[in-house]
Amino acid sequence: MTAHVSTDEAEALAVAAALAGEFRAGAAERDAGRRLPRAELERLSASGLLAVTVPAEYGGADIGAEALAEIFRLLGSADASLAQIPQSHFVYVNVIHRQGTEGQRKFFFAELLAGSRPANAQSEAGTKHVQDIRTRLERAADGSYVLRGVKHYSTGALFADWIPVLARAEDDQLHVAYVPRDAPGLTVVDDWDGMGQRTTASGTVRLDGVAVPADRVLPHHLTFQGPQLHGAVAQLLHAAIDVGIAGAALAEAAEFVRTKSRPWFESGADTAAEDPLLIQRFGELALLTRASEALLREGARSVDTAAARLTDESAAEASIAVAAAKVQAAEAAVAVAGALFEVSGTRSALDSLNLHRYWRDARTHTLHDPARWKIQHIGRYVLSGTLPPRHGLL
Incomplete structure (x- = not known):
């Protein structure tokens, strides 16, 4: 995919306002028929809005929180389901920004500028509480990892190019593994049946022995130190x-x-x-x-x-x-x-x-x-x- 690259906050806000106008027109129909917004998400990716927080040194607009919040307000006013889908996208872009190595930043920021969409596989059901994460990253003999677990409320995963997975490594610390949507052993199930936000496809992600290279794993636990x-x-x-x-x-x-x-x-x-x-x-x-x-x-x-x-x-x-x-x-x-x-x-x-x-x-x-x-x-x-x-x- 070739995506537009926004140069500053003013341009990003103008693009968001225009897209909100487009998305608003079909929001009621999409919700009523639970028509998933695949075409709209392609428009969002092509617009460059999903890369607006990429730092300037990597070619992005590097917009601030005030402009980003306004973009989400505009999208939320048009279609709350559609606005919810990229929320975790920006959260896990921030993880790359804060915890990624130079090589990881170069790779993933280039992906974002090209229009790639990360989503999330974060929450789990049936655990003691929301931070009781039981998905495991097991170290393989060659230094890579294997992911095993089940995630729920995985907003955006069905439409994603990359799925960041929150998991615990052998030291029991939280890490994020960035996994391609089509990775062997990864299954996204469209089983979301919420009364609202019907078209977020916030369903289940199953991870059955998913191989993850070591350079696709980031130490998220360091974020909170x-x-x-x-x-x-x-x-x-x-x-x-x-x-x-x-x-x-x-x-x-x-x-x-x-x-x-x-x-x-x-x-x-x-x-x-x-x-x-x-x-x-x-x-x-x-x-x-x-x-x-x-x-x-x-x-x-x-x-x-x-x-x-x-x-x-x-x-x-x-x-x-x-x-x-x-x-x-x-x-x-x-x-x-x-x-x-x-x-x-x-x-x-x-x-x-x-x-x-x-x-x-x-x-x-x-x-x-x-x-x-x-x-x-x-x-x-x-x-x-x-x-x-x-x-x-x-």
Whole structure:
């Protein structure tokens, strides 16, 4: 594949806005029929957006967190499923950036600039908790590795060129093995049946004796031995998707009320858009959405500030700012997507309109990790100055 190479943030944002317009047009139909977005992902790859965080010294645009979050907000406002697919892509590009050798960086960054798509094989089902990773990297006699395990919620794996697999080596430390999608022994099963984000194909990856060269394995555990932004960036992109859903649901509700709703007879208004109680409710929903957008920008700027001078304190501030953004974004996405029906009336509940996709996507995506624990870490930071933990989910 030959992909366009973005040169700066302004170009990347313009490309994202144009693609969002394209993707929005077919989002409802794709969701309703669970038509997987293969063609759309090819467009995304060809656009060069998937390589915008490649460092400048390797030929990339090297955009910052604020611009990247805006790209995800734009894509999330168009199609939350499609926006979710490259989230782990950028997370595992960051692993290469931070833990890769010079040779690994040259190889993988060239792959990205050519349009290749990494995905993820990270989470496991039936274990004690989310960080109880049981997939194993076994050392072979020639120094290479063999992968064995089963992964679930593997968003993007079905469409990927490379599948980063989170696994434990013989020392029980976490590593990431970057495995080609067509590697012998690797099977991707399209068994995702979530009520929302229907077209992410977040199914199962089975690893049955997959051979992995030593130079395709990175020591991810080292990421957490010092100040890091791995979790903050990952969570920022999740927050951006939720903010996009909230904004899109609000815009959809406003358009519906302006063009399709009837005023309640007691309002005395000629149109639904002139109903004072609806006006009040839209004002409340706009405040909720605008607050999520503002906190997203603040979180992204905190990440960029920390990246320029990374310390325990700057990393903590970034993680807390992103946690605040994520909590607000989750609340806004679910609340605004649910209120769409409240303000639009009975007709909006018709299945044929598929307006419920906003709520289904919001409710499904916001289950990724619990907001209640983010609030705990925010409270401890404010009250006692306790720095948030380095576990990659904050």
